[in-house]
Amino acid sequence: MRTHTQSIERLVNKFSSLGGVGKKTAMRYAYSIVSMSKHDVEDFCDALIDVKNKLQYCSVCATFAESAVCEICQSRASDTVCVVSFPKDVLSIERAGGYKGLYHVLHGTISPLDGRGPDELRIKELLQRLQNGNFGEVILATNPDIEGEATSMYISRLIKPLGIKVSRIAQGISMGSDIEFVDEVTLARAIDNRVEF
Ligand SMILES: [Zn+2]
Structure with a gap:
């Protein structure tokens, strides 16, 4: 039985793929993202891309x-x-x-x-x-x-x-x-x- 929507499920899986993040924590992170404003989520994504682009x-x-x-x-x-x-x-x-x-x-x-x-x-x-x-x-x-x-x-x-x-x-x-x-x-x-x- 699916407990989340498909998109939330996907996000939970992404977070659980991080080192040291268990399923429960991943779920908490996912729901935090869901409750953020669209602008804040975009800012969050931007930080991820930015670190990847700048870091060497x-x-x-x-x-x-x-x-x-x-x-x-x-x-x-x-x-x-x-x-x-x-x-x-x-x-x-x-x-x-x-x-x-x-x-x-x-x-x-x-x-x-x-x-x-x-x-x-x-x-x-x-x-x-x-x-x-x-x-x-x-x-x-x-x-x-x-x-x-x-x-x-x-x-x-x-x-x-x-x-x-x-x-x-x-x-x-x-x-x-x-x-x-x-x-x-x-x-x-x-x-x-x-x-x-
Ligand atoms: Zn150095």
Whole structure:
């Protein structure tokens, strides 16, 4: 039995396709849209298209940017690079404050089970960047789960021969957690208390 109209059903399905959105939440979102004015809905659609048109990856660190080089790469001079899996992790660390260095986004983790090897990540770009620049330290801030640990381990082995200090965030973040959801104080402390590989 169909509980919504066909168009609402379609919208609910679209929302449920988003990460972390369950059927109930999707339904709530869909009905919020239905109750909005036509102008507000158009504005909402425009925001979706706009972000897709404007967003690109920073040519240096590969986080989201609205120009060829992101604001962080443009405005910071640092010899420290913090390596994260996803652009949203840059945001989490920035929000935690404290860290004033540069970033490098891998766009994933090594996951043999999902058929994702090192070549699928931006590891080659990281090594090139490290070889061409003057860097003193690389902080590996992938998630403290099995894939994140394996990815950090793999990268640390590649960086060590370059003579650059490699450290791993550790303290205070429990195994299996997601950087994105770690509270700001814990995350800031984890970066401060990083341990050398
Ligand atoms: Zn950048």
